[in-house]
Amino acid sequence: MKKTKVGILGATGAVGQRFVQLLENHPWFEVTELAASERSAGKSYTEAVAGRWKISADIPEYARDMQVKACKPGLDCDLVFGALDSSVAGPIESEFAKEGYFVVSNSRNHRFDDDVPLMSAEVNPEHLKLLARQKTKGKIVTNSNCTIMGVTLTLKALMDAFGLEEAMLFSMQAVSGAGYPGVPSLDILGNIVPFISGEEEKTEIEPLKILGTLTDGGIENAKFKISAHCNRVPVYNGHTVCVSVKLGKKAGIEEFKKALADFKGEPQRLKLPSAPEHPILLREEPDRPQARLDLMAGNGMATTVGRIRKDPLMDFKFVTLSHNTVRGAAGAAILNAELMKAKKLI
Ligand code: NAP
Numbered sequence: 001m002k003k004t005k006v007g008i009l010g011a012t013g014a015v016g017q018r019f020v021q022l023l024e025n026h027p028w029f030e031v032t033e034l035a036a037s038e039r040s041a042g043k044s045y046t047e048a049v050a051g052r053w054k055i056s057a058d059i060p061e062y063a064r065d066m067q068v069k070a071c072k073p074g075l076d077c078d079l080v081f082g083a084l085d086s087s088v089a090g091p092i093e094s095e096f097a098k099e100g101y102f103v104v105s106n107s108r109n110h111r112f113d114d115d116v117p118l119m120s121a122e123v124n125p126e127h128l129k130l131l132a133r134q135k136t137k138g139k140i141v142t143n144s145n146c147t148i149m150g151v152t153l154t155l156k157a158l159m160d161a162f163g164l165e166e167a168m169l170f171s172m173q174a175v176s177g178a179g180y181p182g183v184p185s186l187d188i189l190g191n192i193v194p195f196i197s198g199e200e201e202k203t204e205i206e207p208l209k210i211l212g213t214l215t216d217g218g219i220e221n222a223k224f225k226i227s228a229h230c231n232r233v234p235v236y237n238g239h240t241v242c243v244s245v246k247l248g249k250k251a252g253i254e255e256f257k258k259a260l261a262d263f264k265g266e267p268q269r270l271k272l273p274s275a276p277e278h279p280i281l282l283r284e285e286p287d288r289p290q291a292r293l294d295l296m297a298g299n300g301m302a303t304t305v306g307r308i309r310k311d312p313l314m315d316f317k318f319v320t321l322s323h324n325t326v327r328g329a330a331g332a333a334i335l336n337a338e339l340m341k342a343k344k345l346i
Pocket of ligand 1: 011013016037038071083084086088089144145176177179324325329
């Protein structure tokens with residue numbers, strides 16, 4: 001298969017660096033362009049990220065001497081992965097789509113456009129049909145926010161098996177979720193901050209679009225309700241979420257566990273390069289998942305679920321953990337692009 005030329009917008013940030021790492025030797029994509037703000041444009045990638053390369057492996061060889069460009073159409077690629085600060089992502093992504101590029105974005109700006117799929121490859125691949133409604137030559141596809149990416153896999157498995165009426169989510173979100181330099185160390189060391197601007201709103205609404213139904217009129221949101229509490233905790237990578245769910249019909253604990261453990265989607269059936277064998281991994285130990293131990297499950301693409309037990313108020317409760325810059329951002333976007341390529345949409 002001929003490799004698709006890809007660029008990374010926001011290549012110097014926390015998510016952009018993860019793209020640079022995950023796309024090294026990708027079998028279907030070749031990184032031909034790296035772009036960021038005017039502050040970085042014109043520098044080599046190594047110079048641009050000097051002092052702020054935050055991945056625990058060296059900068060991949062292929063990227064070191066690439067010149068960082070400005071985020072303007074004219075880049076030598078067919079698809080751009082978006083990792084831009086949301087204060088600037090909206091118009092830049094629209095401009096790229098207008099000029100014929102596929103845009104696979106992590107930013108929130110276009111997530112609720114009527115004709116833009118809010119995608120999680122295992123959950124709603126059929127939403128890619130929305131792309132036909134976009135009038136531009138290029139097309140935009142978005143990812144959800146990092147907190148719910150892993151949780152939504154579990155909600156999908158449960159919704160399909162039992163129906164869902166309510167979900168209560170309590171997040172404990174890593175500092176890398178705020179980008180770099182992110183939360184000041186004096187605010188977060190030895191502390192928990194019970195507020196992340198805009199996060200609870202996104203966490204309560206985005207799963208409903210992802211789990212919604214594609215109709216002639218667009219996406220009809222899923223009908224169940226979500227209540228979210230979002231907290232920033234002094235963890236480097238990995239968002240942990242405590243989840244309680246009320247199901248549409250009664251279920252025993254073993255069938256509840258089986259519905260989660262057996263869950264697979266189109267990426268697994270198509271054996272996409274970045275698809276984990278099991279999107280949801282169950283742990284039976286009473287003290288798992290833990291960010292330090294389970295972060296890289298399925299190469300960072302699996303959501304680890306543990307502590308499954310009865311909930312005296314709702315039906316069941318459990319804990320999820322997923323890697324916020326891999327499954328929650330760059331890895332999920334790459335999986336979406338792989339799905340689009342496998343379906344010959346790119
Ligand atoms: P970040 O570390 O702050 O990086 C932001 C990137 O945007 C940098 O490459 C920066 O380039 C670029 N940028 C800023 N202003 C620009 C401008 N005016 N023109 C062009 N480029 C500009 O942020 P991040 O954490 O990687 O997040 C990137 C996006 O992904 C955000 O929309 C965020 O909400 C979303 N997201 C983040 C996570 C996560 O876990 N961190 C997860 C899911 C989604 P310079 O280096 O040149 O300034």
